Amino acid sequence: MTSETEPKKSRLRVILVVAGVLVVLCVVCGIFAVISGSTPEAKATATARALERTAEASRPTATPSPTDTPEPTDTPKPTNTPKPTNTPKPTNTPRSTNTPKPTNTPAPTLTPTPVPEPIILTGNGDSVVDVEKGGQPAIAKITYSGGGNFAVWNYNSNGEKIDLLVNVIGSYQGTVPIDFLDDQLSSRFEINASGQWEIQVLPLSEARREQIPGTITGTGDDVIFLDGTNPDLLQVDATKAKGNFAIWAYGSGRDLLVNEIAPYQGTVLVQRDTIVLVISASGGEWTMEVATK
Secondary structure, three states: OHHHHHHHHHHHHHHHHHHHHHHHHHHHHHHHHHHHHOOHHHHHHHHHHHHHHHHHHHOOOOOOOOOOOOOOOOOOOOOOOOOOOOOOOOOOOOOOOOOOOOOOOOOOOOOOOOOOOOEEEEEEOOEEEEOOOOOOOEEEEEEEOOOOEEEEEEEOOOOOEEEEEEEEEOOEEEEEEEOOOOOOOOOEEEEEOOOEEEEEEEEHHHOEEEEOOEEEEEEOOEEEEEEOOOEEEEEEEEOOEEEEEEEEEEOOOEEEEEEEEOOEEEEEEOOOOOOEEEEEEEEEEEEEEEEEO
């Protein structure tokens, strides 16, 4: 037992010795290497390399060349657009008082002509009297209570005779037209008489009015305004009349319907636009029947 153990121990010692020698060699080599690396040349080389690396790190990196930036266009710079404010709702603003609201203009109407006041002229015997009746048609109601010849003329402002209104023997009462034509304007009457007389100048609206169709009766001279339209036929009975008997029709013009010596009886045609009939009779009664169509 003892003899086998001894050789093993001897080999172990040898191994340990060898290992120790190797360790010592390694330590020596390390020390040598440290000493050789710490030389000024080695230090200088390391420092130079460190400075070079620092310089390279501190150098600016290569900046790429700037590209050609297009010049800005003339687009105006955006202005600071104010934020929209809360616009109040429109209130009911009163319309301007200076401009009146247009109204519906009525169609023009005929301005009524003022009705002239009646003109009353009286006298005895022959006379010449002035009259200012205006230019409108009128009627004259004339009465005479004397004897002998009785005649009445009307004149214009130039002294020219217009018409023989009345020419009878003895007393007279009747109505005659004045200025029914456009060129007539009475300004004076001449009366031939041997007694008292009276002349009333009245507007045409005061003439006698009769509804048509219908029958109209009268005595002597008269002016009749026809109330109605479209007169057509006039049937006349003047068998009780005396002397000359005539009927004039007035509308857009003047038309002589009858001009006979009484007694007379007949039927005549009347123009549709006739509005006034003028009867001239020396005396006596007459009858007219007006038919329409």
